[in-house]
Amino acid sequence: MASADASATTDPSADADALKQLLLGGELSTLDRVSAIVAALEDRVGDDRAMHDAILPVIAEVLRDAGARDHESLAAALSPLIVASLRIEIRNSRDMMVDALYPLTGRLVSAAVRNAMRSYVEALDQQINSAFSLTTWRARVQSLLSGVPAAEILLRLNPPVTVRELLVVHRTSGLLVARVARGGESGGEASDGDLVAGMLTALLSFAEEALGAEGGGDVRTLQLGDGEVMLTCTPAVIFAVKIGGLPRPGTRSAVDAMLLGLVERWGDTLRTFDGTLADGDATTLRDDLASRLEALAGALARPGTAKTPWTGIIAVGCVTAVLLGWWATTAWRDHAAASVQRRADAVVSSRPGLAGYPVSATLDRSSDRILVRGLFRDHAEIDALAGALSAALPAMTIDRSGTAVLPQAQREPTATERLEVLIRREALFFDDDGRMRDAARQRSLLDQVATLMMAADPDVRLRLVGRSESDPGEKTQAFALARASDVAELLEAKGIARSRLLPLGRVAERPARPLVGAAVRHWVELSLMFSGEAGRPETSAIRDQLAALLRSEGIAFEREAVLKSTAEADRLLSRIAGLMAELPRGYALRVIGYTDPTGTTARNEALSDQRASVVAARLVSLGVPASRLVTEGRPSIRPRTAASDELLAMRRVEFELIEQR
């Protein structure tokens, strides 16, 4: 009993556990393992964070394997999500999408515009060629003569373009999509299309990178012997059309039109090409390409110049009419201008006061004005000419802005002045027998002297001084007077009153070489006499003063025609010019240039003349009239310091006063 009580007092829960273990031991063990697993799963994927961390390392591999195992199922499962995401992204990020797509769309638009412009230019070119081509017109004439259609004649002259082959190449990968050769053309069999496609793509890629124009220009043509390959590139596809013969205007546009049709129908297929076409697509595409190629070949074989040439005829007619109108207008304007010019010339010629003056009246067609140009004697002559032109050409405006009047110093000399100049430069020469030398020339001189004497002031007389070199005999002065009288008689015979002629005879004090040469020993000098000029008391005093000055002073030269001292020369010349201004017109000045003995005679003669001219020019600039100056060169004849070794002193100019009474 006691043991039963003792056992009744043991722990009942321990008994229960023992009973459970006895009855459910296996299940309990399983339950513990499951609990551990659940706990582990709880840790790994029990919440979002744990799930994320668990999937992250394997999800990429899982998707890749799933895609490799069943690409289409994965694509079908993911596509709706991807497409929806893209739509949302596009809707929310339009600006970003535009920026991203702009390079592509811009390039496409640019290419489309370029192609359109090229097609337009080709069409225009074709029209112009059709209208104006000599070949076309020749064919038309032959057609009229022979009755054969012009198109047929042109066809004979220019064989049609033949289309040989078309390759469609996936631009991204360079893989050949399709290749079609026309019946009878062998190009398709001669080479492997895949290799051709690859190399073509590589070539275009190279050209695009290395030679591509700004804006992504593509290669459009490959020239191959008697034909060429026309290339047309879209972003996804390269079309290569191989043609034979010389492409005509319009060939390119016909090819492009055919390819445009291809892209419209097969664009999606070509863009998604991955190296293989489904059997159905491949066959259909090949058939479609073949039929389009045949259609293109047929279109290109028909010459495009067989149309009625009315457009060309009308165009030629219009151009001809315009040219004729232009020619007629130009000719009429030329005629009218020539008429106006003739009348203006006639007016100028009819003005006696313009004789010898450089005057012109020219029509300026751009402004419809008469331009009067030139030098006039005076303003009255300009006014007279302008009035005459206005009267003759009332519709024209007379422009006289180009006229000028001769300055007073340049006025035409009077007969007396001209005579004075003439006789100072000339003399009449005789031989020892009293005969006139070079008679023809000297008679001509006397004719001029007679003419001017008759036109000169009536109170002017002519003094004729006969001179002969000193002669030991007695006849010298008488011989000289006889020669002067001979000249006076000749002048009297020409109408000069005897009262106006005064012959004189003198013994020559200097040789005549400066005039004609050393051989002349007898001559007659002429000079003018003005009534009432001589004899005034102040005149003789001035004359004596000037003569004394001229005897003591000269102008020295450094070398050639260079003055030794310009200041000293001008000081002396100013004094001489002042005294000359005080003397009557009958007094003149002889300016005599000298040289040293060095150098050739010819050079020294020229240099002596040059020195005299230099000094005379300075005197003129100081107010001495040129008509009162006579220049003369005397090389080494009478140097002031002939006995001196100082050659410098020989280079000088001296003066002689000439008293014309």
Next chain:
Amino acid sequence: MEASGPVTKKICLIGQFGVGKTSLVRRYVLGQFSPKYQATVGVNVYKYADKVVRQGSEVAVNQIIWDVDGALQNMAVLGNYLRGSAGAIVVGDVSVDESMAAMESHLARFRAQLPGRPVVVALNKVDLVDPSAAQAAAERTRASLGLAAVLTSAADGTAVPELFRTLASQILELGT
């Protein structure tokens, strides 16, 4: 889109110049080898129709092989040549130590332009080195590039068909 005909794929051979890319292609396509070096200018395109086993059956593959000029690595035109490639073979010279860096560079260039496309690495010219040295180079390549290298010799044809078929298999498997 199901096709019963051969699958056509473009693959590129890239690598430093002189490592034997052209020789590998010529050995594979033409069964020829020339010891004379002639540099590739730009790119050469070859075609070879081969068969690979996939899931127990043979599949015909037209491989359009672009043998790319090794000097173009840093030029923009290389991108045009790689464009559209289903996979690439990066070739190195097992006999040249510096070849590893060039392979890394070419591999990075390809993956930057075409991520996810299969790449097979070839260590060429194994006929010029000891087998142990070749194995050591293959180990270095695996460690550096993370890819197992195929030890090839264009001169004697060692593993050349296997090289191209390995790439073709990976292309078919990934559907690139």
